[in-house]
Amino acid sequence: MDGVTTLSAARAALNAGDLDAAFTEATRAVELLTAESGPKHPDIANAQLTLASVHERAGRFAAAREVAAVAVTTLDGFPRSGVREVGILRVRSQAALANLDRILGDLAGARTRLKLALSIAEAEAVDGRETASVHNALGIVGKFSGDFEEAEAHYLLALECHEGNPLGVAAVLHNLGGLEHERGRPERGIPWAENGLALRRRVRPEDHPEVAADLGALGSLYLSAGRLEDAERAYLAALEVFEAEYEIAVVRGNLAHLRARQGKVAEAEASYRAALAGKIAALGEDHPDVAVTLHNLAVLLLDSGREREGRELLLQAERLMTGRLPDDHPRVLAVRRTVATL
Numbered sequence: 001m002d003g004v005t006t007l008s009a010a011r012a013a014l015n016a017g018d019l020d021a022a023f024t025e026a027t028r029a030v031e032l033l034t035a036e037s038g039p040k041h042p043d044i045a046n047a048q049l050t051l052a053s054v055h056e057r058a059g060r061f062a063a064a065r066e067v068a069a070v071a072v073t074t075l076d077g078f079p080r081s082g083v084r085e086v087g088i089l090r091v092r093s094q095a096a097l098a099n100l101d102r103i104l105g106d107l108a109g110a111r112t113r114l115k116l117a118l119s120i121a122e123a124e125a126v127d128g129r130e131t132a133s134v135h136n137a138l139g140i141v142g143k144f145s146g147d148f149e150e151a152e153a154h155y156l157l158a159l160e161c162h163e164g165n166p167l168g169v170a171a172v173l174h175n176l177g178g179l180e181h182e183r184g185r186p187e188r189g190i191p192w193a194e195n196g197l198a199l200r201r202r203v204r205p206e207d208h209p210e211v212a213a214d215l216g217a218l219g220s221l222y223l224s225a226g227r228l229e230d231a232e233r234a235y236l237a238a239l240e241v242f243e244a245e246y247e248i249a250v251v252r253g254n255l256a257h258l259r260a261r262q263g264k265v266a267e268a269e270a271s272y273r274a275a276l277a278g279k280i281a282a283l284g285e286d287h288p289d290v291a292v293t294l295h296n297l298a299v300l301l302l303d304s305g306r307e308r309e310g311r312e313l314l315l316q317a318e319r320l321m322t323g324r325l326p327d328d329h330p331r332v333l334a335v336r337r338t339v340a341t342l
Helices: 004-017 019-037 043-055 063-078 082-104 105-122 129-144 148-161 167-180 184-204 209-224 228-241 245-261 264-283 290-301 307-321 330-342
Strands: none
Touching: 004 019, 004 043, 019 043, 043 063, 043 082, 063 082, 082 105, 082 129, 105 129, 129 148, 129 167, 148 167, 167 184, 167 209, 167 307, 184 209, 209 228, 209 245, 228 245, 245 264, 245 290, 264 290, 290 330, 307 330
């Protein structure tokens, strides 16, 4: 089997959610294409981006970033040719690396790299889905950095660019729901998320990780809106599908919040601690997303009368967020409000 055929097999496995097969085929594709075309051919960068996507889907974010950075270097070593397909790969590689910077906590670096991706798209006449993906990624950065108006503007631009692409539209609808959740307006976010899930289900099978991700996000909106039974159904359905440690950790953290709302304190604590362990394994101990779970667990302990332990976790969460997120970010403000009650 040649490199291009092997790469197609890797993508098919990734789309089907078979990460083990996708990893094997993508790794082999990189090897075959390097032997066939030399180390600086665009096809190799294409395979490297697929391998980075496999790592990312599996929650191996540092490994994913390393491979994506190699893909950028591979394309930098290829002469500017004016070939549209190569321009698309340049945009994708920058966007992939920026997305991983964002996941690993470097929001400023992610925004800078995504703007570079837009400039490459303009210079090389790349539009449509690639531009949509960059706008979508800028929306995510805006949400996490607290720039909500900027985030919404980029999401709406992404919707325009994704016209005729149901999976692309579903991804943006998912993110618009998440933006409203971050703004504290879950009722406004639920229709976005429900429509995105319905659209995704027309294309993906029920046991696909993308469907599970939609369910997890929708569950959080239901929870914030007080629809506890709907939230529980969504979370449990997502957990049945997810395999990656980070994805499972996120849903466990959300399920812990639900259990706390239900008054099931012991179950909530166990879920929070499992979520914390999963996030640390995927992101490291000093990531701001770890601070979110630390804060939530601290609140549970404080409400349960375990003040010393709760206070320690709360101050640890505050230290992790300080300097990593803007001072007026909702998550920072939530932690500081809790600290102020001590």
